[in-house]
Amino acid sequence: MPELPEVETIARSLDAAGGIVAKTIRGAEVHWHKSLAFPGVEDFKKQIIGQQIVSVGRRGKFLQIFLPMQTLFIHLRMSGDVFVETDPTERDSRHDRLILVFDDGSRMVFNDTRKFGRVWLVKDPLRVTGGLGPEPLDERLDAVEFHKMLQRVNRQIKPLLMDQKFLAGLGNIYTDEALFKAGIHPLTTSRSIEPLQAEKLLNAIRAVLTEGIARNGSSIDWVYRGGDFQNHFKVYQRTGQPCACCGTLITRMIVGQRGTHFCPICQPLSS
DNA sequence: CCTGAAACCTGTCTGC
């Protein structure tokens, strides 16, 4: 479940009452060693045990857990999930990869079916997030700057928006939805986007992310966490269904190896 | 610089 709104939802749940803030880590279980990107299992345990959770945040799609001396980063990739365990007896724990045990007996579980997710424990946060592009919801990013960013390169707009070095947080769902909202074809070349279109695109990105967060993210298939945004998709996974705006059937194509959904009428390719 | 393919993994669903 991991694009910006889903990670934000998880971060907020860990930060809220019943979350992990102010708890002290008493133990750590690593069930899949590859989930740990840095450091190794023994160093990880040695360093993290005894530390207290200061606060929880998000940067791009990274979950940030701040400790007194270090930062714990978790990236959920395709199938990761993080939650505080309440009832261990009534849960499928087959894909638990890493668990932190707290002093009050509660546990924070990193569960990840496909094993793509990664965890880092570092002193310098920039070592993990230093290469990320700006936060799309940061007010300091304005339409003029966003247009400049689009002009600096000349790439297909969809893969560009999903490039975390360009902008941090968008994934396949929210990119498709934002491009539809902005009326831009996924294959549009970034340098051909005019200032007004850039502003419309930035506003669309912010609108879909904001709505996604307000709806606690999207819940699809067997990965369900209570989000609601999947019921409000305009194009994503709506192949063959009528466009809400013009009635034309939504088209699916592959762009940058990813399934891409769009309305051929509302999102014309000008070139 | 840009694009596409492959790899990393497990699970679900569809069609023959």
Next chain:
DNA sequence: TGCAGACAGGTTTCAG
């Protein structure tokens, strides 16, 4: 029923 193939919310690396 069985099985092959497509597909899945992501990122990195490599070839052309």
